[in-house]
Amino acid sequence: MAGYLPERSDDRHLLGGKRQRNSVDSRSNFLLILPLSSNVSLPVMFAQKIRRADIASCVLLLVVLSPSRTFGQETEKRLNVLLICVDDLRPQINCYGVSGMATPNLDLLAAEGRRFEHQYVQVPTCGASRCSMLTGRYPHAEGAYDNDAFLALPTSNGADVSMPRLFRDQGYRTISIGKITHRPDGLRDDTHTPELAEAWDEVGMPTGRWRTAWDAFFAYADGSTRVPGKTPATERADVGDRDYPDGLIADAAVEKLEELKGRPEPFFLAVGFIKPHLPFNAPATYWALYDEQQISLASNRCPPLGVDPTISLHRSSELTPRYTGLATAGVVTDAEARRLRHGYYACVSYVDAQIGRVLRALDENGLTDETIVVVWGDHGWHLGEHGIWGKHTLHEAALRSPLIIRTPHITLPGEATNGIVESVDLFPTLTELCRLPRPEGIDGSSFASLLTNPSGTGKSAALGFWANGxxxxxxxxxxxxxxxxxxxxxxxxxxxxxxxxxxxxxxxxxxxxxxxxxxxxxxxxxxxxxxxxxxxxxx
Known part of the structure; x- marks a missing residue:
């Protein structure tokens, strides 16, 4: 399936043509940490970048948590895993039946793999949803229902099993680039240690011109970041892809794949993209794909009949008062709704292009036939449904998210499945596909059978959790x-x-x-x- 060609000549790497290098070097600023007991010498590139006087002010790209381990000889080559997590991505994708969406890379992946029509996350918020997916567990305590879920996990020896930790223990090289846990760089805000303990060989995020990963998460094209209540909810900037952080994340993933192809051990590479999380900022190229006046609005813009909305709904606090752009705080007019939807759509197309770059690098490095690819949205998002702009409900719009999986030599590629699956099921599914031990003490169950038989029934039901229990x-x-x-x-x-x-x-x-x-x-x-x-x- 051919993708559209962007209008800007410096963006030819998006969906076709030869991948271009940009003047922004995603490796320009980073911090390297080695275990105190390590006797590994610093590569020249790293040694030149780190000066004692600059440590406090340098921008984190990558934290190397352990030296390379010796990888034993395998009788059969094991499959790699490329896990792509996308923030706030609902099934607003052409292959999910939303005609008019410009998502050629996700559409192509679905045509080559399996699209899950009924994948449900456990919690409609980033941190808790990702924690459940990565540990295969339902929330078991109040603290596991919100964005601090990772703080409740053990942080040292004896840490709970997690998806990347199990793969790492089985000899995989595990790398996290971008937002995989809750913090955009994967590091706790208080200790600057990984949110997911004993899981990664490398973890971090390129930040480019933005001071910190958190600033980059709310990035504007001029290098600024969100100022609550003072910065706009959307930005249409005449810039290239690398002028927003997701372009840098794609750069880092592409470079990492080039490096990994020469290593003897299999890899588990997790790549986390920021958009379409608010603010809805994307290069003008992607805004131009949609006619704002032709964008339809939600048909169910009122609370459901027969409910008390003060119990089950909220005031869209993700949008207002955190961002400007509404003439009246808390009220979204039709014109404003179209503008917000336009921004969300542009962000989806922008991140689709970055995913396409990563998938193309997988192919160019000869890794496609030995790599499982997963694209997962961490939850849905209300675009005006029930009068809500945001997640944080237990409605279908917030709990249903896209899941696309491509495995080498998949049977019946392009066939979707209607079987119900949950995010907690991804962990045991990947271990089964990679022939690794099944994780113990988890709540999820493998749905690998749906990858061979898409007409299977899946689970009888999926669970959702919210509001601190x-x-x-x-x-x-x-x-x-x-x-x-x-x-x-x-x-x-x-x-x-x-x-x-x-x-x-x-x-x-x-x-x-x-x-x-x-x-x-x-x-x-x-x-x-x-x-x-x-x-x-x-x-």
Whole structure:
């Protein structure tokens, strides 16, 4: 499938043509850390970059956490893993049936692999969702329901098993570039140690002209960052791809693949892109792909009938008052909604192009036939549905996200599956595909069978978690049931929601009171499977 050719000549590397080097060198600033016991000498390139006087002010690109390990001879070459995580990406992709979206690289990957139509994240917020995916576990405590979920994990010897740690223990070279955990560079803000302990050989993020990874996460093209309440929610800048951080992340991934092709051990490379997270900033090339006046608005822009929105919805605080651009705070006019949607679409196309660069590098380095590729969105995002701009709900718009997997020699490539899968299932699926030991003590289960038989049924239901243990949701092939309680008394629900996705796929009417025969068994299943509810009931 051919991709469009961008208008700017310096952007020919996006989807076609020869990959170009840019004057921005993604390796220009970084910090190197080695274990105190290491006797590994610094490469000349690293030694020249680090001066004692500059350590405090240098910009982090990559933290090397351990010297290379000796890789034993294998009787059979093991598959590599390329895990691509995309922030705030809902299934707003052409291959998911959203016509008019310019996403040729994701479309091509889906045509060569498997598209999962019903993949559900565990928690509708970045940190907790990624923590569940990487550990294969549901939230087991209140602290695991929010963006501080990684802080609750062990940080030293005896750390809980995680996806990259298991691969690392099995002899894989594990690298994290960009936002894979919650912090954009993968490092705790307080200790500057990895959020996921004992997992990575290398972890970091290129920051370019921005002072820190967190500044780069909210980047504007002039090198500035978000100032809450004073900077705009969108930016259309006449710049190249590398003038925003995702272009630098793609650069770093491309260079890392060139390096990894010559190593003897298999690799687990995780690449995390920032967009389409707010602010919706992208090069003008990608804004030009859409006619703002032709962009349609959400058809379900009101809270569902039969619910108390003060319990289950919010005031879109991700958007307002954190960003400017609304004439009236808290009110989004149709014109403003089109502008916001336009920015989101442009960001999706921009990140699609960066993913295309990484996938093309995989092919150019002869690694495609020995690498499993995963593209995963960490949760969905309301673009005006139910009057919400953001995530942080237990509705379909926030919990359903894209998942595309391509394996070498996949059967029935291009066939989608409707089987239900959860993010916690990705960990055991990848270990099965790579013939590694199944992780112990996890909640997920492998869906590898759906990669050989897309017509399989998948799971009977997926679970959603939110509000520090006050809210939980269960999604079956037909229904979604959501249970809300107070923090003091989780045994007593204060709101039950039930939606019939065969008759009401946009979740506009709560029918719980009309169908107790559906509510009762779903509630029982939810209370049986959710760890916090099990403990509350003594189960």
């Amino acid at each position: 006050r809210a939980h949701s269960i999604r079956t092939p037909r229904h979604r049931l959501t249970r809300w309680s107070t923090a003091k008394d989780r045994d007593r629900p204060i709101q039950i929601e039930l939606y019939d996705h065969q008759l009401d796929p946009e979740e506009t009417v709560n029918i719980a009171s009309d169908h107790p025969e559906v509510v009762r068994p779903l509630l029982e299943q939810l209370e049986r499977r959710v760890p916090l509810l099990q403990r509350q009931s003594g189960g």
